[in-house]
Amino acid sequence: MSGDYRKMWESIGLDLEAHDRLLQALPPAYGEVYLTQENRPAMDYFDFVVNEIHGLRIQELQEHKARGGKVIGTFCVFVPEEIIRAAGGICIGLCSGIEIGSAQAEKVLPRSICPLIKSFMGFKLARVCPYFESCDMVVGETTCDGKKKAFEILNDYVPVHVLEVPQMKREKDRLLWRGEVGDFLAGVEEVTGNRVTAESLARSVREVNGKRRALARLAGLRKNSPAPISGKDSLLIEQIAMYDDVERFTLKVNQLCDELEKRVREGVGVHRPGAPRIIVTGTPMAIPNWKVPHIIEGSGAVIVAEELCTGLRYFENTVPEESESMEQSLGTIADRYMNINCACFTPNTGRMEKLVQLAEEYNADGIIHCSLSFCDPYMIEANRVEKMLKEKGIPMLKIETDYGQEDVGQLRTRIEAFLEMIG
Ligand code: BJ8
Numbered sequence: 084m085s086g087d088y089r090k091m092w093e094s095i096g097l098d099l100e101a102h103d104r105l106l107q108a109l110p111p112a113y114g115e116v117y118l119t120q121e122n123r124p125a126m127d128y129f130d131f132v133v134n135e136i137h138g139l140r141i142q143e144l145q146e147h148k149a150r151g152g153k154v155i156g157t158f159c160v161f162v163p164e165e166i167i168r169a170a171g172g173i174c175i176g177l178c179s180g181i182e183i184g185s186a187q188a189e190k191v192l193p194r195s196i197c198p199l200i201k202s203f204m205g206f207k208l209a210r211v212c213p214y215f216e217s218c219d220m221v222v223g224e225t226t227c228d229g230k231k232k233a234f235e236i237l238n239d240y241v242p243v244h245v246l247e248v249p250q251m252k253r254e255k256d257r258l259l260w261r262g263e264v265g266d267f268l269a270g271v272e273e274v275t276g277n278r279v280t281a282e283s284l285a286r287s288v289r290e291v292n293g294k295r296r297a298l299a300r301l302a303g304l305r306k307n308s309p310a311p312i313s314g315k316d317s318l319l320i321e322q323i324a325m326y327d328d329v330e331r332f333t334l335k336v337n338q339l340c341d342e343l344e345k346r347v348r349e350g351v352g353v354h355r356p357g358a359p360r361i362i363v364t365g366t367p368m369a370i371p372n373w374k375v376p377h378i379i380e381g382s383g384a385v386i387v388a389e390e391l392c393t394g395l396r397y398f399e400n401t402v403p404e405e406s407e408s409m410e411q412s413l414g415t416i417a418d419r420y421m422n423i424n425c426a427c428f429t430p431n432t433g434r435m436e437k438l439v440q441l442a443e444e445y446n447a448d449g450i451i452h453c454s455l456s457f458c459d460p461y462m463i464e465a466n467r468v469e470k471m472l473k474e475k476g477i478p479m480l481k482i483e484t485d486y487g488q489e490d491v492g493q494l495r496t497r498i499e500a501f502l503e504m505i506g
Contacts, residue, residue: 084138086394086397091145092137095217098210099472102448105183105211109371116315116377122353124312124342132323136370140326141213147173148217153275156218158203159226160367160392160423161248163416166268168329169287170275175214176325177203177221182486184209191236197457198485199369200229207240214319214326215241220274222267224248226427233459244270250429255423264417281409288402288412294329295398297336302395304343305387306445309352311343313388314363315376321393322370354385359502362441364390364434364468365453366461372486375494382499387445390438394424418472426460435471442477449478449505451498456485480504 093099117126132140144154155167156177164174182198184205192204208211215221223234223245234243246263249256272278275386298321304311320339324332346352361384363376368391376386389395402419406412424434438450452468454461465481472479480501484490 084135085242086138088138089382091142092213095141095145095213096210097213097216098362101184101209102137102211102213107182109136112371112373116373117319118354119315120315120380122351123316123459124339124353125338126316126319127262128339129316129320129323132327133319133370139214140328141217142185143328144173144175144214148219151276153219153435154214154217155271155274156215156221158199158221158230159224159248160397161226161246161420161425162222163264163267163420165284165416166264166271166279167285167289169279169283170268170271170277171283172271172275172277175218177206177212177214177218178322178325178369178371179203179206180322180372183211192233195457196233197227197229197455199366199455199458200233202235202369202486204237207237209226216317219269220244222246226425227458229457242274248425248427250427252421252428257418260421261414261417264413264420268413279409281406281412284409285404285406285414288406288416289331289404290329292401292404294333294336295401297333297340298324298398301336301343302339302388302398304340304347307347307352308360308446309350309354309356309358310360310385310387311346311352312339313353313380314389315373315380317386318368318373318389318393319392321389321397322368324397325370325393342389354380355383357506359384359448359506360387360446360447361385361502362388362390362438362447362450363394363453364438364450364500365394365465366455366458368453369393374486374488375451375482375484375498378491378495378498379451379502382495382502384502385407387447388441390441392423392425395427395437395441426464431464431467435468436457438468439471439475439477442472442475447477448478449501451501452479452481454481454483456483489496 153172167174179199179202187208188201188205220242223243225231
């Protein structure tokens with residue numbers, strides 16, 4: 084990191100010793116997973132952002148807060164970030180992608196629970212995440228039972244606004260969700276002390292759309308063969324999208340896409356000719372969870388798309404920009420989010436259809452379904468995915484894992500066997 088941030092970390096209430104241990108664990112992992120890749124495009128900005136993950140960006144958040152601005156943390160791509168931005172707040176996706184503070188988390192949660200939930204509780208209780216400690220409010224949702232109940236506990240430590248996300252997509256569910264989006268607007272206005280206007284909302288919609296379009300442009304370039312960028316680098320960018328400054332990030336992704344377009348014209352890629360093209364689907368892979376993509380690409384395949392919330396589900400739809408009133412804008416924002424294919428919905432047929440469509444568009448040789456352990460929605464829905472893909476003749480491998488490294492050898496063996504079978 085470029086500066087000495089200890090004073091800042093102390094002032095926001097971090098446990099400095101525990102935080103030192105976390106930082107020591109991170110850089111080697113990044114070097115090994117990312118910096119050893121061959122023929123990377125210019126990723127300097129994104130490498131820099133990761134390097135400064137607890138430094139410069141936190142400083143920016145603190146400066147925003149010193150000017151009276153608020154920071155709002157989220158755990159789900161269902162949270163309408165357009166509204167947070169329109170109220171002058173900064174929306175930060177809290178990561179939960181590493182095992183941390185488990186001992187503390189297990190004092191308030193059962194041991195056998197989704198690692199993502201245990202991680203966010205651990206981060207908060209161990210006081211090691213400067214993003215979490217910068218939040219004036221966090222937003223929870225009722226997507227899965229584990230999260231829904233854990234947010235009641237988290238509310239003991241930080242104010243939590245819970246969004247009720249419906250479980251079905253009928254008209255009455257859409258109406259309920261529209262009501263939730265309206266209540267969220269009121270909650271955000273109260274925390275930030277700012278009123279959202281039709282103009283501020285329209286501007287925010289344009290800016291967030293710009294970010295999503297840049298990510299979609301990047302995704303589109305990966306349809307080419309050879310792929311001009313690795314799946315690991317693409318995932319990293321999708322993870323950074325959750326917490327970086329929106330306008331700067333959009334600019335940097337578009338600049339990278341300019342370079343990738345040139346690569347495509349010149350036939351430059353990041354993998355050996357004939358490498359199997361893989362789509363990854365399942366539970367989100369929050370930073371710094373790169374375990375499975377690292378194994379897949381380390382085994383000679385290339386990941387061409389992520390049907391994940393840290394992937395296509397985050398950016399594939401935009402909000403229409405021509406609304407004439409605040410009411411209409413809120414409606415179109417709510418509708419955009421209801422199109423997300425989360426396994427928390429029943430049925431969730433949109434996800435199966437999307438996977439078949441993606442396999443065709445991205446010319447994929449196979450799909451790897453990766454679920455965090457104890458995640459009932461995705462682990463059970465894997466059966467529906469498998470059934471549909473079988474019907475369409477698309478090979479699929481189903482894996483279940485957590486944030487530990489103990490199963491790496493076993494996962495590698497299974498992934499290599501799958502790649503050999505489809506190769
Ligand atoms: S829209 S996928 S980000 S809820 S992995 S905590 S589901 S037990 S994360 Fe998600 Fe929003 Fe859906 Fe996406 Fe529960 Fe499963 Fe854990 Fe999960």
